[in-house]
Ligand code: SAM
């Protein structure tokens with residue numbers, strides 16, 4: 027591990043910031059029902075950080091102790107010339123300053139980019155997939171083609187990357203399919219993470235209609251399978267079990283029913299340079315101003331320090347059962363999950 031040349035970023039609760047997620051675009055080629063409205067207003071392009079500015083901020087975080095970078099969105103692979111950002115960030119893998127460069131994707135463009143990503147040192151990726159039924163897939167994503175995504179997953183595996191499947195558990199939509207998703211994922215050597223729907227951004231469908239507690243899903247799996255708690259941790263809210271019969275892992279992300287903030291090691295940067303210190307809180311810091319007002323990184327480092335000093339102890343997501351209003355007004359596609 028390469029020694030740091032600058033002091034590490036540590037928040038007031040002693041948590042070391044070692045993981046930066048960057049939403050490189052708010053745009054997407056899908057409109058998943060739990061994530062976006064049908065007619066989303068996207069940001070004007072001029073508001074976005076350039077790929078060079080994104081690299082500069084990511085590099086400043088790496089210099090202060092970030093060991094893992096995840097590019098997300100929106101759909102990260104729809105951003106024009108995104109491969110050049112992966113290419114430039116891969117220098118931190120080569121130097122030993124970074125352990126992992128990765129992305130979360132809907133998979134629609136993986137067939138095109140898998141080989142290149144693997145070439146830039148991306149070893150593991152998360153692909154979001156909520157169903158294996160083509161019609162249901164089209165309904166959930168409003169415009170996705172399951173065949174294309176499955177081919178993308180295949181391309182990623184062929185390129186030598188490990189794939190983890192992320193599925194949002196949706197009541198009355200895919201709750202009858204979780205076991206099938208698990209058997210399919212594990213059959214191909216991929217772990218599966220299940221996510222509880224989170225109250226973010228105004229969308230047309232009521233959240234309470236979609237909300238399916240993962241405790242219910244877990245209980246149903248336990249009727250048929252042996253689930254053994256697994257120590258695997260990413261510093262995030264996921265908790266894992268090993269399924270004895272398949273040998274694979276199932277992760278549960280349950281922000282609404284549990285609070286795992288004490289080990290939180292991450293912050294999130296949006297494509298406009300806003301840094302969110304917590305997915306479930308509104309407080310944010312503007313790093314774009316710091317980057318644009320000076321070529322020297324001193325202002326940027328100061329803005330980062332001020333931001334991390336305000337990282338809250340935890341989130342307070344609640345689905346308001348009477349009003350079903352989101353606890354956080356921004357969409358997941360802004361901060362990338
Ligand atoms: N477009 C990429 C994708 O779908 O993987 C990356 C961005 S997407 C916002 C990241 C993850 O957030 C996906 O796994 C998606 O299912 C999840 N997500 C989006 N909206 C959500 C919500 N309201 N509650 C829970 N998960 C959500």
Ligand code: SF4
Nearest residue numbers: 054056058061100132
């Ligand atoms: Fe796009 Fe991902 Fe949101 Fe679906 S979950 S609309 S693929 S950003």
